[in-house]
Amino acid sequence: xxxxxxxxxxxxxxxxxVDRFFMxxxxxxxxxxxxxxxxxxxxxxxxxxxxxxSDKFYMLSSGSFTxxxxxxxxxSYCFYNYLVNKYFHYQSVLSVI
Numbered sequence: 001x002x003x004x005x006x007x008x009x010x011x012x013x014x015x016x017x018v019d020r021f022f023m024x025x026x027x028x029x030x031x032x033x034x035x036x037x038x039x040x041x042x043x044x045x046x047x048x049x050x051x052x053x054s055d056k057f058y059m060l061s062s063g064s065f066t067x068x069x070x071x072x073x074x075x076s077y078c079f080y081n082y083l084v085n086k087y088f089h090y091q092s093v094l095s096v097i
Contacts, residue, residue, distance in 0.1 A: 014047065015045045015047050018046060
């Protein structure tokens with residue numbers, strides 16, 4: 001769910017399912033009682049959880065992309081230097097012969 005783009009209406013629909021569950025659980029139609037019960041039990045609505053996880057996902061993915069990019073850049077630079085040194089060393093050996 002973190003990577004799927006959700007509209008506000010989708011998030012409200014998910015929240016309403018949870019709200020209806022709490023209404024049936026506590027046998028009440030009062031949304032204020034439901035919200036109070038959710039706070040007392042430390043229950044977060046799906047819209048809040050998805051937003052929090054999405055932010056974390058994007059933060060981690062952007063950071064790891066940068067790390068992978070820099071790692072690949074370092075490896076390619078080292079490999080390039082290895083090839084250049086090997087080639088020039090081979091050329092210098094041939095010139096001696």
